[in-house]
Amino acid sequence: MNSKRGSGSLRGYVHGILDPARLVELVDHCDVVVEARGTFCPEPVIRMQNAAALMSPGQVAMVVADDAGIEIDLPAWCISTRNEYLGVLREERFLRAFIRRAPARTADQD
């Protein structure tokens, strides 16, 4: 019954899969903007979660927040829900984090 897991800390997952130049392009071209400035954990993730429920596979959301913790919570949420974490842009007073909605899961994926 032992299913050993990697002991790496999730702090290592915060980078995302796109480089900053690609993320900058997405600022004006994302499908959904999730505004979460002025809110704190777990509200930004709740807003992302609610938005994700209405998004189609492949669509990109940009979460705008000033709770720095989203830099580790959103990647964790993406790993757990199998969405794609694209990365984060740090502005002076807030962050923009990008997520791509995962394709619908099929029977073979489980």
Add this chain to the structure above:
Amino acid sequence: MTDDKIRALGLMSGGLDSTLAANLMQNLGIEVLGLHFSTGFCVADRHRLLGNSNNRDKPYRNDALHAGAQLEVPVEIIDIKDRYLPEVVLHPKHGYGSGMNPCIDCRIFMLQRAKEILQERGYDFVFTGEVLGQRPMSQRRPPMQAIEIEAGLEGLLLRPLSAQVLPATIPEERGWVDRSKLFGIVGRGRHKQMQLADEFGLTDYPQPAGGCCFLPDENYARKLRDLLTHNGPDVDPDDMMLLKVGRHFRLGDEVKVIVGRHESENDFLERFRDGRGSVWLDAFSSPLTLIEGSPSAADLEFACRITARYSAGRTEAEVPVRWRLDGQEGQLVVRPLSEDRQLDEIRI
């Protein structure tokens, strides 16, 4: 996802016990969805509020999401803040624990919500990381049984870490989970859980220090009671948020001051300055003090003296203190409060 796979909902706080329970279910071939309830009283949220302000490189994480990522179990955050205060905290049928913690009603409320999700989405059972005898209020045999019944989950609530010392549940009776692979942990010790964590390869989990919820904390409970007494049950979410930081002093029925204890609390209070009076010192390093309500001139002066008391100018005979109130700004030269007794009398 195959149709015949057994699917379970797990209550996940992000602590070790619920993470182990989810891991154990996964190992037994159960498809798990973690539910994390956001009550608004989570201690970790406070760390986030404060860690947020001045330490971007080391933000506090949400442990439930982190546990979900570690196990690759989807975790859904269920926002119950709006109903939790009026329906659970203010009117607990089963009473409070050591502070304002309505643990039994809280568990029932969360499990009732889990049952709704179970029915809506076709899950088979619910599990938790509860351990028999670990908590005095909600984790003794009689309340555990009452919680299960009142939540409407009779037979469908599995506590895998203590299952072998509890009556068999439907998932065990029907062979969805093998009872012999579950555990019979009892009591407050952590040894067995740590051993299991090691066995499962879970190395990065929060230590069970100080609890995860503000409500059992007597200091917090006092501030919450005070707020409810003076503002009534329809409390503003910002006022609730402000209970988590600072020293609180009541100057009058409708006037309260909140004094930051350190830089990150000051930064945090700064965000709530709009619409509230505030007091600070320019001449010495000082806390930021917020004033709730409409202070009289005497209240304002007293707030200035309190702020001076906690500033670097506390030993001076007199210090200039700045204030802002109702769109106006000014300065008062005051004697820093020197007698702690005076503060103790008004401390909430």
